[in-house]
Amino acid sequence: MANSERIESNSLFQLYQALNLSVELFDLAEGFTVFNLNEIGFELPYVSDSFRPNFFSFLFVKNGNGKYTIDEQTFEVEPHSIYFTNPSNYRTFSWNKIDDVLLITFDETFLKKYIGEEVYTDFPFLLTEIVRPKVVTDTFFREVEAVNSLILDEYRKNTIYKYRVIGHLLAVLLFKIKEHIWTDYNPIYEGNRSSQIIISFKRILERHYRDLSSGKIDVVFRVQDYATALNLHPNYLSSVIKSKTGKNITAWIAEKTLTEAKSLLQNDDIPIKEITYKLGFTETAHFSNFFKKYEGMSPISYRKSHHP
Known part of the structure; x- marks a missing residue:
């Protein structure tokens, strides 16, 4: 290189x-x-x-x-x-x-x-x-x-x-x-103020998707929700995350959604329709389109690739 x-x-x-x-x-x-x-x-x-x-x-x-x-x-x-x-x-x-x-x-x-x-x-x-x-x-x-x-x-x-x-x-x-x-x-105590914001955001992101997967909640956080949880203006939160990580906050949310989707799809006992709702999508078609966009294959194809 x-x-x-x-x-x-x-x-x-x-x-x-x-x-x-x-x-x-x-x-x-x-x-x-x-x-x-x-x-x-x-x-x-x-x-x-x-x-x-x-x-x-x-x-x-x-x-x-x-x-x-x-x-x-x-x-x-x-x-x-x-x-x-x-x-x-x-x-x-x-x-x-x-x-x-x-x-x-x-x-x-x-x-x-x-x-x-x-x-x-x-x-x-x-x-x-x-x-x-x-x-x-x-x-x-x-x-x-x-x-x-x-x-x-x-x-x-x-x-x-x-x-x-x-x-x-x-x-x-x-x-x-x-x-x-x-x-x-x-x-949480390491680094400067920006680092603490990133770490707090990551923790809230992780906890939120764990609660979604377990069924404790059924509403997906948006940027405003993460900003509210951190007592920050959403524009400021977005700028810190972008400057510190090179990715905007919507990319972090999308990547986390994809990670959780892949984990859930590897369990044959969970219907794809149920995964759709667990991850906050209103329609299976919306979830399928999202998954294809980021993974390059449908949820069904991904599941089959792990359970031939």
């Missing part, structure tokens, strides 16, 4: 393609990947394009060093460090040395499907925008390395319960990281 290009959004599959990685193990139906950066053959020193991913990632740097820039903040990444990022702002990364650097990536649909709907309650740090790389002790790095080794081994298999096993192992990894690094972490 040439670092003059600004990429609007990178999916996991696009990441593999951009880094010239083999897609042999990549399953488009599942939002999870794991690989060691030393498999790529970067020409060092390497500087990436500016890009905005739509997935979460963990870097486990056993031996290597580089830099990561997000939201005009640059962090050093060094040996025995763990670094987490989530889908939010534009960022770039650079590497001067890569000997042993494991990258684990996963999207929100994977988290909800294999760890649970309450994933953000258990792991609130997943909602934050910017987390500094954390240099950890040798003992702890060996602990997470053991879990990562199991995840990597499972990923290379072709078994019926492959992703269920990976989901459980990822939960173990997240609990270990939470206990060691973010024991009392509360992202």
